[in-house]
Amino acid sequence: MDNATEPKKLLIVEDEPTLSELLQDYFQASNYQTHIIARGDEVIAWLEENKTDAIILDLMLPGLDGLEVCKLIRQRWDIPILITTAKVEEIDRLLGLELGADDYICKPYSPREVVARVKTVLRRVQSSTQEIELTIPIELRPQKCQVVICGKTIDLTATETALLELLMSEPGRIFSRNLIMDRIYKDYRIVSERTIDSHIKKLRKKLNQDSDQQEIIHSVYGVGYKYEPN
Structure with missing residues (x-):
């Protein structure tokens, strides 16, 4: 089967069987392949063995709550995540997005709305990737700690390389400083937000050596x- 016509794959993490099965029916009717997990502590093991195009993640889960699951996913994968919850307090909303959620859906919701929101997120990810290919010629070479931009090779530090690779992994997505620290410093060293700002400043300077080069970070x-890059 042609990859372009293959059904999108969706992971539904929801401990209410009636709700998860209802979502599954709606997504299958929209030509999605679905898998349901009812416990938060089973998600990472499943992702290690399977691929999915997006995740619908409930906050209130047995085993491990949704925010912790979201954080663990973001440490390793860039899969679009849509958080669903009956908790509507603003602090939960902000925390969910801070940890890397791509959207936030409050219960009760219409299954049709959830399907529409997933489609929107997937279109945004696809269009962002295509946009990068069409606008600026840039190639990151992580193994060499180099980036080639507009035909010019630029040497980077290991940290700058990891930082640029993270930002390029999801064009258009806003990465908070805390998320960048969690993803860049795997050895859990203590760094400050100012350290991230300093790396960004140096990286920008390298990427914009030509005065007519448009800003990409x-x-x-x-x-x-x-x-x-636009």
Whole structure:
């Protein structure tokens, strides 16, 4: 089967059987392949053995709560995550997005709305990837700690390479400083937000050595940084 026509795969993490089965019916009717997991502590093991295009993740789960699951996923994968929950307090909303959720859906919800939101997130991911291919010629060479931009090879430090690779993994997505620290420093060393800002400043300077080079790493005031070459 042609990859372009293959059904999208979706992981539904929800401990209410009636709700998870209802979502499964709606997504299968929309030509998605689905898998259901009812416990938070079973998600990572499943992802290690299987691939999915997106995850619908409930917050209140047995074994391990959804926010912890979201954090663990983001440490290893860039799969789109849509959090669902009946907890509507603003702090939960912000924390869910801070940990890397791509969308946040409050219960009770319409299954049709959830299907529409998943489609929107997947379209955004696909269009962002295509946009990068069409706008600026840039190639990251992680093994050599180099980036080739507009035909010019630029040497990077290991940290700068990891930082640029992270930002390029999801064009247009805003990465908070805390998330960047969690993803870049695997040895759990203590670093500050100023350290991240310093790396970003140096990386930008290297990427914009030519005065007519457009900015590709953007600051989002009070939130973090994103890779977007337009």
